[in-house]
Amino acid sequence: MSLIPGIGEVRFNRLLKHFKRVSDVFNAEVEVLAEVGRISRKMAESIKRGYDCAEVQKILAKLSNAGIKIVTMEDADYPGKLREIYDPPPVLYFAGDMPSANAPSVAVIGSRKASSYGKSMTERITAELVAAGMVIVSGFARGIDSVAHSTAIENRGKTIAVMGCGLDIIYPSENKQLYEKIIRSGCAITEFKPGTPPEAGNFPKRNRIISGISAGVVIIEAAQKSGALLTARHALDQGREVFAVPGPANSASSEGTNKLIKSGAKMTTSVADILEELRIQFKTPPISQSEKRKMESLDGDQKLIYQNLDENGVQIDRLAALVSVAMPKLLGLLLEMELSGYVRTLPGKRYARV
Template identity: 40%
Template sequence: MPTAVERAWLRLHLTRGLGRVGLNRLMTAFASPEAILAAAPRDWTRRAGIRPTVAEALPAADAPLLRQAEELLERDDIRLISFWDEADYPPLLRQLPDPPALLYRRGRLTDQPALAVVGARRASAAGRRLTDEICAELASRGIAIVSGLARGIDTAAHEGALRGSGQTVAVLGCGIDQVYPPENRRLFQRIAEEGALLSEYPPGTAPLAGHFPARNRIISGLAQGVLIVEAAEGSGSLITADFALEQGREVFAVPGPVYAETSGGVNRLLKEGAHLVTEPADILEVLWPGTPSRGQRQKEDSLLEKLSGTALTVYRNLDREPLHIDELARKTGLTPMELSAILLHLELQGGVEQLPGMRYLRGREA
């Protein structure tokens, strides 16, 4: 059931003509949504500069539209989060020059690192496949995938993240109760159950064209970087890349065939300095070097439970970068002879891999 604060925010958000800027002015003037609602319309105008027609459009506390919205929030377990909510508002969004004042959230958000992935709606089969593979691999490494639930690349990004048993977040350009495009209804439901849906628009808001550019700033704002796969010149994906650059995020792009319509935008991004991507490692090396997969982490945890004493010390001093046995001896205080026996034992357990020149690194199977 919506809290009293959420119901107050909902009533304000359903006020025709009252947007993000107006809500910010009202909070500056009155400090809480309850105080805003308690104020007279003339005080909205006098203290916050809200037009009288907007102040008088505040729906009554028992208005049918308000009751319907409250029932929706309760039925679908939707949270209404404000910029002034220190606990639940996504921290990265606070860094934006124009953060959303209110967010509707269905599902769960985690504090995982995140990559935004966007691209052409009329994507090629190869583009969709590569997107799915990249997102599945990143998701398996504990990296959330953020996209917009659109056709093509967005759909492949969400599906790949779910296939990788990871977190995915869909930012909508419509109300959180609206499924767009309609053919993504099943994907919409899966994300609600296994990831999160977000919208800054009130329930019932249609997917109007003007909403999507603003939606894109949230997609990039939630992530440490943005990957563009197949984008023509002038596409909405390039707007997301522009937002990412303004927000100080890393921009990545998959190169495309020179004569393909959906290559113009991505190839220009690469010329301008975007990171070239053909596999997940290209992203990991820039943003999260050394990040193991979920399967690797589970195997490492299992091996750690079995080890003790000097074997555990040796294992913890190994990494994904090779170490010469002499350097390992300095780190552990063991002699090369003692290390050789321990390393052989670890190698048999899949915890160590030996390279030429007496160099060792943490095993790929660990």
């Protein structure tokens, strides 16, 4: 039904809300369709005639060749939070593995012209969100979006890239390798059918999906007219939480985020700010029986530190937030534990259980 000219998200959802199933829409009388859908008789007759089978077959062939799948609002796999928004896309095209419909997710977005500060904050916040079990959603753009996707993958997390074109078109083209990594550790999704180019008007529509699929939106660097601010507006309209990372007062790339904070967005400098607001707690890594026996010889803060480490390593800033121990003291305790054979140091200021 989404292929019938003139049937956009709002009309589709209005008809589906009334008839419950797409098959019942096609079986309805023209007069009923016109009244319920608030559409012209001509459009109602187009619905009764049905879709162009040749066009559908053409699209299905493209999907199959490109490894692209479809999920509709009638499917259980359709993202749960996306159903809640005013104009959810009736059909999503995706490549990779769609996370479970109710998987907790947070969007991390920002400027295409990311500064070293913006990249550093994106890496830190994204890594900590992944460690807390969050799926990272972003828009696959240059700059902050690409850093968010890459960091999620590097930390063995899941990420969703929301595209502003058909999935058979990689935009920006320099992100081709990143795209391949994303669909191996998460998925890329779009509401646009194959062959749809990345036109300017697609991206504001894309932004409502980024916020709609997420519990909250974290904005890291945004100029006054950044598209990330449009996503923030969508998030507020959808009842999602909006977080903004403050930046230097003299930085043009932080004007938008600083303005958001003045307007009531929640200022955030660490993932603890985000999880506290979303009421999502850090996951405590599972502990084996042998590790439990090791813990018995530890006291107080060292036991808490060991409990919150895992075999893959935990970044030092996240560990400090988890155990609420001041950094100088934490570093001293970790050194003692490393000398005693309880922990080991990994690249990137990360620590792992031994």
